[in-house]
Amino acid sequence: MADDAPDLVATGLALIRTLQLRRPPERVLGAIAEHAVAGVPGAESASVAARRRPSRWEILAHAGHPARLLDEAQVRAGDGPAVACTPPPGDAADAAGQVLHIEDTATGSRRWPAFRDAAAGLGIRSVLVCRLWDDRERLGSLSLCAEAPGAFGADSVRAAGLFAGHAALALSHGTLVDSLQAGLLSRQRIGEATGILMERYKIGPREAFAMLVTTSQRLNTKLRDIAAQVVETDRSPHEFNAVRPGQAPHPVGSREADDPPAAV
Incomplete structure (x- = not known):
C-alpha cells in the first residue's frame, strides 16, 4: 500500500480541487467513483447511492455498470448492504459499523436474498460498502464491487475510506445547495x-x-x-x-x- 500512497494523496488533492470549483455534485461523484475503481485494490466497479428521504433512494453516479445495477436492485427491493449501511435516522441498525464488507456474496449475504440473487446474476462476488455521512445525518453509500471472492482486504478498506470521505462532502454540498434554493x-x-x-x-x-x-x-x-x-x-x-x-x-x-x- 505504501507504493500507492503518493497516488492516493494526489487523487485526494485533485478531488478537493474539483469540489472547490463548485462543479455539479453528480459530476464530482462521478469523478470520485472513477478514482475509487482505480485507487482501491480489487475494485472493478463503483456506485454512489443517496437517500433523499428514508423511503426513497437515487443512484447519482457510477463507474462500471455492475455496481450500478446491483445498487438499483437494492433500491427496488428496499434491502441490501447499501441500504442497510445507511438506515433511516433512529433505526437501531444506525449504530452499525461504517463499512460493510462481504467477502463472498454466495455465502455471506443470506440476510439479503434479493441482493444475493442480483449479485449472482451480475457475477459479483465481493462487495465493499462505505457509509457516507455528515455531522447531521446519513447521506448515502459508496459501493465497490469485484467479480472474485475475497477481492478486498484491509488496504482496500483504508483506501475506500478516502474516497468515501470525498463522496460525503460532495453529497453534503449538494444537499445544502438544494436546501438553500428551496428556501x-x-x-x-x-x-x-x-x-x-x-x-x-x-x-x-x-x-x-x-x-x-x-x-x-x-x-x-x-x-x-x-x-x-x-x-x-x-x-x-x-x-x-x-x-x-x-x-x-x-x-x-x-x-x-x-x-x-x-x-x-
Whole structure:
C-alpha cells in the first residue's frame, strides 16, 4: 500500500480541487467513483447511492455498470448492504459499523436474498460498502464491487475510506445547495404574497405577513403553500378553505371547495 500512497494523496488533492470549483455534485461523484475503481485494490466497479428521504433512494453516479445495477436492485427491493449501511435516522441498525464488507456474496449475504440473487446474476462476488455521512445525518453509500471472492482486504478498506470521505462532502454540498434554493424560492413567494396583500388592503408589511401566518395556522398548512396560493390565484388568505392533507388550500367559491362531486 505504501507504493500507492503518493497516488492516493494526489487523487485526494485533485478531488478537493474539483469540489472547490463548485462543479455539479453528480459530476464530482462521478469523478470520485472513477478514482475509487482505480485507487482501491480489487475494485472493478463503483456506485454512489443517496437517500433523499428514508423511503426513497437515487443512484447519482457510477463507474462500471455492475455496481450500478446491483445498487438499483437494492433500491427496488428496499434491502441490501447499501441500504442497510445507511438506515433511516433512529433505526437501531444506525449504530452499525461504517463499512460493510462481504467477502463472498454466495455465502455471506443470506440476510439479503434479493441482493444475493442480483449479485449472482451480475457475477459479483465481493462487495465493499462505505457509509457516507455528515455531522447531521446519513447521506448515502459508496459501493465497490469485484467479480472474485475475497477481492478486498484491509488496504482496500483504508483506501475506500478516502474516497468515501470525498463522496460525503460532495453529497453534503449538494444537499445544502438544494436546501438553500428551496428556501430562497419560499422566501420569494412569501415576499410576493405579502406585496400583493399590502397593495390590495393598503396595509403595512407586518399586517400583510400576519394575514398569511393566521391562515397558515388556521388551515394547518405551510406558510409557503399559503403564499403560493395567494400569488397563483390572486385570492386573499381568509378566502381559503381547509382541505385534506397533501392538497393545496382551495379558495372559497372554487369548485373544489364548494361544489358537490359531479354525477358520474
